[in-house]
Amino acid sequence: MILARADQVSRRYGEVLALDRVDLTVRAGELVGLLGPNGAGKSTLLNLLIGLRRPTAGRVELFGGDPRDHASRRQLGVTPQETGLPGTLRVGEVVDFVSAHFPDPVPRDELLARFGLADQVRRQTGGLSGGQRRRLAVALAFVGRPRLVVLDEPTTGLDVEARHTLWEAVRGFHAEGGTVLLSSHYLEEVEALAQRVVVIGQGRVLADDSVAAIRGIVGVRRVSLVADDLPPLPGVLATEQTEGRTHLLTADADQLVRDLVTAGVTFRDLEVRPTSLEEAFLALTAGDRPAPTPA
Numbered sequence: 001m002i003l004a005r006a007d008q009v010s011r012r013y014g015e016v017l018a019l020d021r022v023d024l025t026v027r028a029g030e031l032v033g034l035l036g037p038n039g040a041g042k043s044t045l046l047n048l049l050i051g052l053r054r055p056t057a058g059r060v061e062l063f064g065g066d067p068r069d070h071a072s073r074r075q076l077g078v079t080p081q082e083t084g085l086p087g088t089l090r091v092g093e094v095v096d097f098v099s100a101h102f103p104d105p106v107p108r109d110e111l112l113a114r115f116g117l118a119d120q121v122r123r124q125t126g127g128l129s130g131g132q133r134r135r136l137a138v139a140l141a142f143v144g145r146p147r148l149v150v151l152d153e154p155t156t157g158l159d160v161e162a163r164h165t166l167w168e169a170v171r172g173f174h175a176e177g178g179t180v181l182l183s184s185h186y187l188e189e190v191e192a193l194a195q196r197v198v199v200i201g202q203g204r205v206l207a208d209d210s211v212a213a214i215r216g217i218v219g220v221r222r223v224s225l226v227a228d229d230l231p232p233l234p235g236v237l238a239t240e241q242t243e244g245r246t247h248l249l250t251a252d253a254d255q256l257v258r259d260l261v262t263a264g265v266t267f268r269d270l271e272v273r274p275t276s277l278e279e280a281f282l283a284l285t286a287g288d289r290p291a292p293t294p295a
């Protein structure tokens, strides 16, 4: 059963085309990660699916209806990228207030325990740390036992422990049959949680596949060196020249270095480093660079 769908959706903000003919389908029981660099269009896509914005073209559906229609959002839980909590209300009061809107809310103590906030029930939200506040904001998406939860960069700004607590809570919800769509720029986060990854770059869906397949795409290393003349080398996805250095993008840096040595290339100042997700996307998508050809 399809819970959320975007069909050839575009969204323009003035001159900026934030989304360009995007297709996305989220089925019941899936845990889908939306991965992409800053400005890729992740929040825009999520905001269209949850009815906060209207597409410029194309069609969005939530539980088979229009996301802007109230009834379509009844079984939806959401944490946007930025949330505000009334600073003078206590944690328990905030949970009670939100719970009151639902027929069968998760009991307060159970919810707070799941998100590592059991000790904070009497604290005013204004006195919480940034990480605790973020966990509370995410916890509130789960209060009403939604069928679909949409989380926009849920763990940005959290320390490692808080992040893991949140991951556990999301996994628990999914294990009980819940459906999750979350955005992130952390490959690690998407790997830890999602089975399926949708990669967005420059407003387009670049890939929609299993975590393992996407890892192959973004698991690219940058091998930089100074060399006068390089022979054609296997496994090079893209080549760039800057200030006398040659940068080779490859999925297997060890093998590339072995090939350089075997080929008898005279090189110096060798550097191998992971490309960031953003760099990998730039390298793999930029129109004016050599198009990658899988080895």
Ligand SMILES: Nc1ncnc2c1ncn2[C@@H]1O[C@H](COP(=O)(O)OP(=O)(O)OP(=O)(O)O)[C@@H](O)[C@H]1O
Binding pocket: 013, 016, 017, 018, 036, 037, 038, 039, 040, 041, 042, 043, 044, 045, 081, 185
């Ligand atoms: N309200 C707006 N008005 C004008 N431009 C906007 C607006 N919202 C988003 N944009 C632009 O649309 C593009 C996509 O932004 P969006 O916030 O969807 O990206 P994102 O992938 O969520 O990025 P981030 O990871 O930084 O949150 C960007 O170029 C952004 O500047």
